[in-house]
Amino acid sequence: MIRNSLKRFAIFMATSIIIFVILTFIINQNIINQYDVRILVLICINIMLALSVNLIVGFTGQFTIGHSAFMAIGAYAAAMLTINLKLPFPLSLLGAGIIAGFIGLLIGIPTLRLKGDYLAITTLGFCQIVVVVIQNIPQLGGAQGLTGIPPKTTFAWTFFTMIVTILVIYNIVHSSQGRAMISIREDEIAAEAMGINSTKYKIMAFVIGAFIAGVAGGLYSHYMMYIEPQSFNFLKSMDFIVYVVLGGLGSIPGCIISTAVLTYLPEGLRGFGDLRMVIYPILLIVIMILNAKGISPSKLFKRKSKGRDKDAIA
């Protein structure tokens, strides 16, 4: 078991390092322009966020559609830590994650008792409240936003944190805690009957998701150098939901690929000007309808085992 596990880990790390080296080379040689580097950075950040949402929605089956609130909390917290407390960047990121995770705990405890649609609406409401609260705090820049955030985030930072996130999510999912979360998604009553404290694991998934989103938010604010509350509203949360659903709920590789593609898409559509924000939802609706009829890219990644158990540990 350990041997298999080490083998997989080695292959993953080797592939990641190779990809990183290639991408860094391309960036440094200016083969792609600054604009495309930005897309790469955003892809890494979005993958972290999508995976964090996937843990809660895809693996634990809890409808959270307000997750951008934690990204916002992390973005602003990290900025404050760097600007006001003059903390070194890694500590700011860690702090951002911890603060976001803590708030996730506070929110999660009362709301994760709710099911399905009700949970969805509550998380949506929470997200909007966070936006309104930030807008009304002058020290955070209010509705005009916060400027002057030092540009600490580099491509290396985002890539590295993304890799760590993938590893963490994978390790959690393929463990007894992960099995508990998946069992809650499948049938919460049966899970409880088998001794699983479903509230504990829902909160666990939620808090971990909030932490990761907080760190991603911190990376985001130190890349954009300027953040404003409305960019973290529920539309942002819906972006992540879309990445996760289209990548296949509960599929890590599917999620990574769908996020990469869908992060690029609006940028790629930039040439269409105003039509872009019309084409994007049309595409979305079309994809959802095709998905329903069984035609879907996520099916390619859906792990239907044929002999070898891809869900087993190590």
Next chain:
Amino acid sequence: MPLLEVRNLTIRFEGLIAVSDFSITMGEHELVGLIGPNGAGKTTIFNMLTGVRTPTEGIIQFAGEDITRIKPYQITKKRMARTFQNIRLFKDVSVLDNVKISFNFRVKYNLFHSIFRLPKFFREEEEIEEKAINILKIFRLDNKKHEMAANLSYGEQRRLEIARALAASPKLLLLDEPAAGMNPQETQELTELIKWVKNEYKISILLIEHDMKLVMNLCERIVVLDYGKKIAEGTPEEIKANKQVIKAYLGDDADA
């Protein structure tokens, strides 16, 4: 001290009294059947025993502890496990993982060990894997251990339900219509399996069933329920001869 002591259990849903004044005592290593017409309240009693529903009145004591109002997962931790009338397997999860989940509440490694893949994680995971496969072997499901539970045949799914509950190492196992939908041969195999499990694991089993052949062959004692009330209790012979039972239930039975 009896293993299970239930006294005056009653539950009311808005106007309807589903179960009224139900009492039962079970010792260790007993095999008791709970029978009665559809809608008599048998599954509701299971739901109350396992904490899914809270009784309006009455007390449930398990191994000396009052478990009347505690949560389902806490009851499972106290070593009472159940299967469901309508199979509730984790469909999109492998057969092996379905069984592994029942080991969760005894796992000693925490999230930290999982994330950083410490030796403790690997040690316990190997133990769980071994124990889970052993249970699957008993239920002749080990060759399907990597199949998704949804892809199993109906009989295999029923067996997996029982295997999963057994993996929780219960002292008392509640089986809710384990033979539903099975043909006579499968039922016969199941009867042997349940007998074997009871003796090998030295547990008590409380069984809801409609298949009279299985009940009469298997159970040492039978409790009969009708309209939420206990109308008879005794050995299979006593129950077969009980006029009230015949009137309420056995008279229509095709299997007896």
Next chain:
Amino acid sequence: MEFLQQVINGLALGSVYALIAIGYTMVYGIIGLINFAHGDIYMMGAFFGFFAASKFNLPFIPTLAIGMICAAVLGVAIEKIAYKPLRNSPKLSLLITAIGMSLLLENGSRLDFIFGPDYRTYPSNLLPSQIIKIGALRLDSLHLIIILISILLAALLQIIVFRTKVGKAMRATSFDKDAAALMGINIDNIISITFAIGSALAGAAGVLVGILYSRIDPYMGIMPGLKAFIAAVLGGIGIIPGAVLGGIIMGIAETFTKVYISSKLSDAIAFAILIVILLIKPSGLLGKKSNVKV
């Protein structure tokens, strides 16, 4: 006195929310979907009415009728095109499609060849806006008319739902879709009718708001849509009287917050109400707890 006047203001706003909320609750009751595009149907109703009034100089009642009818047609079309194919899909997929539809309506309206991004101003001659004096009370006739029309429409709805065959079919379908189908009810038609009625009411709300506040723009549906949705949840999602009750409470709460606390917080109060109701009684004020069979 000031208090009573604010109550009337709140009731007027609340009637608008109620009209929109009814649509949300009817659709949720029948297919379990939170139609995120509903707030945008309200917006489209406002625009349809605007063109009827300004381009064709129609008076109030035809304007209202056109707003309602066009909104109804739009609602039915959206259901047939985007929601029907996903009727048997997981809820999350439907939710995403609804959100996509909402974005499409908003951004599509902003296109120059549709409505354009600028706000429009309703002609001011549609309804009389006079101050009516009752004792020390000074009430705006506009508010009173809006409340009256909402009551009328809601009463009409009650008649349809409880006194007609179609209404009976709608109620049956919302209880148990499959059983209703087995009884010979054409589910597709019933769903379309539900969308039509809900959208018509939202369209009416749009026209009324256009007259009340004069300015309309493609994004005007977002906040009222969200608030009306909260109203529906507050009253008990799926329950029509609940939507009305919820709408009125939301309208009064928002008005009072704007006047007596701070106008900046008036939006936040809506979400606070949502969180509170979901934590205390998620089934809503008029809702019943549902028992899951195990």
